[in-house]
Amino acid sequence: MVPMECILDQQLIxxxxxxxxxxxxxxxxxxxxxxxxxxxxxxxxxxxxxxDVLDYLDRRLDSHLFRIEDFAENIGLHxxxxxxxxxxxxxxxxxxxxxxxxxxxxxxATLERMGFQTDASFLANLLLLVLKPRNRTLFTNGExxxxxxxxxxxxxxxxxxxxxRKIWWDDTLERIKTPNGYKVELKQAENDGQKMLxxxxxxxxxxxxxxETVCAVCGMQWQKGDPDSSAGHRKEHKRRVHYLEPxxxxxxxxxxxxxxxxELVTAMSPPWKHKxxxxxxxxxxxxxHYDFIQWESPTHDYDPDVNGFLFADTNNVIVGAxxxxxxxxxxxxxxxxxxxxxxxxxxxxxxxxxxxxxxxERFGDFVVEHPVSDEMQSFLxxxxxxxxxxxx
Ligand SMILES: [Zn+2]
Numbered sequence: 001m002v003p004m005e006c007i008l009d010q011q012l013i014x015x016x017x018x019x020x021x022x023x024x025x026x027x028x029x030x031x032x033x034x035x036x037x038x039x040x041x042x043x044x045x046x047x048x049x050x051x052d053v054l055d056y057l058d059r060r061l062d063s064h065l066f067r068i069e070d071f072a073e074n075i076g077l078h079x080x081x082x083x084x085x086x087x088x089x090x091x092x093x094x095x096x097x098x099x100x101x102x103x104x105x106x107x108x109a110t111l112e113r114m115g116f117q118t119d120a121s122f123l124a125n126l127l128l129l130v131l132k133p134r135n136r137t138l139f140t141n142g143e144x145x146x147x148x149x150x151x152x153x154x155x156x157x158x159x160x161x162x163x164x165r166k167i168w169w170d171d172t173l174e175r176i177k178t179p180n181g182y183k184v185e186l187k188q189a190e191n192d193g194q195k196m197l198x199x200x201x202x203x204x205x206x207x208x209x210x211x212e213t214v215c216a217v218c219g220m221q222w223q224k225g226d227p228d229s230s231a232g233h234r235k236e237h238k239r240r241v242h243y244l245e246p247x248x249x250x251x252x253x254x255x256x257x258x259x260x261x262x263e264l265v266t267a268m269s270p271p272w273k274h275k276x277x278x279x280x281x282x283x284x285x286x287x288x289h290y291d292f293i294q295w296e297s298p299t300h301d302y303d304p305d306v307n308g309f310l311f312a313d314t315n316n317v318i319v320g321a322x323x324x325x326x327x328x329x330x331x332x333x334x335x336x337x338x339x340x341x342x343x344x345x346x347x348x349x350x351x352x353x354x355x356x357x358x359x360x361e362r363f364g365d366f367v368v369e370h371p372v373s374d375e376m377q378s379f380l381x382x383x384x385x386x387x388x389x390x391x392x
Contacts, residue, residue, distance in 0.1 A: 006110075008074055010163040010194060011065060017186055017197060019060040020115045024179050032056040033122050040126035044082050045104035046096050053108065058117045069097075075110050077103045077142075101127055102142030109149065113159045115182040115199050124149035154181070155203040162196040169196060218244060243279050244343050246317050253316055265308030265321075271299045277308045280321040284341040288371045294323060294338045307335075307363075311342065311351040319346040324363055329391050335363035337388075340376065347375065356383060367391055 008016075035053045039045040050068050054061045069079065081095040099107060105127060108120035127146045131139065139147075169187040173195075176184050181202030188195050210223035215233060218240035223229035251272045255262040265273045274297065281295035295301055295308070305326040310318045320342030327336040337359070342351055359366070368380065368388045380386045 004157055004159045006075060006159060006161050007164060008071075008161045012071075013161045013163060013195060013197060015063060015065040016114060016161060017184070017195070019063070019066075020178055020184050021176060022060050024117055025059045027058070027117060028056040036120065036123040036126060039101050039104055040123060040130070043101050043130075044080075044098040045101055045107075046098050050099070050104060050107065053120075054111075054118065057119065058111075061111070061116060061118075072099060072103075072107055075107070077107060100140070100142060102140060102146050105149065106142050106145050109145065109153070110159075112153075113156050113199065113201060114161065114197075115178045115180075115184050117178075117180055119153075121150065121153060154201045155205070156201050158198055158200040158204065160196055160198045163194050172198075217241065239279070240283075243276075243283055243318075245345075246319060246343060248315060248317050249276075252310070252312065252318060256312075256316055263310045263312060265301075265306075265310060267300070267302055267304055267306055269308075273308075273310070274298060274300050276310055276318055277301070277321055277323065280341045281323065281339060284339045287341070288373070290339075290371065309355065311355070313346065313349075313351075319343050319349075320351055322352075324359075324366065327367065327369075329367060335366035337363075337366055337368045339369070352379060360385075 032053050035049050035056070039049055047068055054068075072079065077099055079097040079099060082098050083093045083095045086093045101123070105120050105123050108118040108123070111118040112120070124146055127143075131143055131146055170190050171187070172185045173188050174186045178184060183200040183202075185198045185200075186195060187198060208225065210225035210229065212221065213224040214221050215237060218233075218237045220233055220236050220240065222233035249272075251270075252262065255273075265277050274295070278293065278295045278298040281293050284290065285293050296303070301308075303325060307324040309322050309324075311320040311322075313319050320340070322340035323338045324335050325338055327334055329336075340352065342349075366388060367390070368376065370389075372380075372389055377386070377389070380388060
């Protein structure tokens with residue numbers, strides 16, 4: 001695992017090492033919380049407020065060698081000038097540079113990751129109250145940190161303040177443990193004497209990274225070990241199994257009893273039929289890397305000429321589908337067979353053959369639209385219908 005690197009001046013790294021070796025002086029948590037309340041209320045943190053918090057929580061950072069503005073920029077934060085509300089008749093108001101409250105949290109959290117006692121969980125909890133309402137849907141990077149703060153405090157990846165990249169670091173020169181359990185290692189470069197730190201959080205555990213996995217059943221690629229990806233796969237798996245390993249549907253059995261053409265799907269058909277068509281049109285798109293799904297939606301298709309067909313097996317299980325639409329090819333109106341998809345286990349079992357004569361009678365010399373699979377090409381050849389692949 002590569003620790004998070006953070007490029008800082010050698011002088012600052014040396015200062016951090018010395019500061020971390022000093023004992024902690026008295027902290028004034030209550031005062032810091034008052035400042036956190038101000039920051040959360042304003043939504044912004046001024047340099048002076050950050051300075052106060054550091055003074056209350058960890059006096060070891062009180063040095064001309066540690067400059068708040070510079071360090072914030074070193075860790076990728078940006079200062080913004082914010083202004084007081086202008087008075088009714090004034091045309092001037094004074095500005096102060098500030099970090100957003102979420103960025104200020106990141107600032108304190110980064111120092112904590114570096115072994116300092118800048119616990120900002122109080123601020124994180126205040127900011128969560130602002131971010132949690134469901135009507136907030138988009139977040140900055142800093143705001144995401146707010147969501148994860150409690151979960152990852154003291155468990156973060158090791159962080160390494162280094163004076164520059166691509167230097168070979170020798171074995172550890174010295175190591176200490178801070179009062180709050182952070183392990184700090186001081187390392188030196190072999191050739192030029194530069195020094196770096198590697199700081200490990202007390203509850204950090206090496207975990208195996210997510211593994212790229214392909215599901216043997218549904219074919220979806222997902223990241224095993226990543227909860228979001230696993231949840232995504234479970235949902236998609238269920239959806240795909242519906243047409244890959246189909247089961248009898250009550251709606252279809254009912255249709256079979258009551259309809260002269262239970263397999264036909266038109267603009268007038270009930271939504272469940274459209275869903276069965278749509279899922280298979282999606283499977284076709286996915287399998288043949290087609291550009292778009294050739295069925296309007298999972299609930300309807302308003303094309304008055306659309307003719308979808310569900311293919312049912314002898315047990316009335318839907319194993320595939322195809323769709324015809326009226327098309328104009330070279331100014332001639334013709335029917336087009338847009339797509340046909342049968343679940344892999346049921347391919348070459350004669351579902352298309354059984355319906356082919358009916359399709360030819362119904363739609364005449366229709367066009368078999370591209371892409372045409374190898375299987376479909378040999379099917380057409382066998383039936384003496386290869387000419388249907390031509391668009392003229
Ligand atoms: Zn799966």
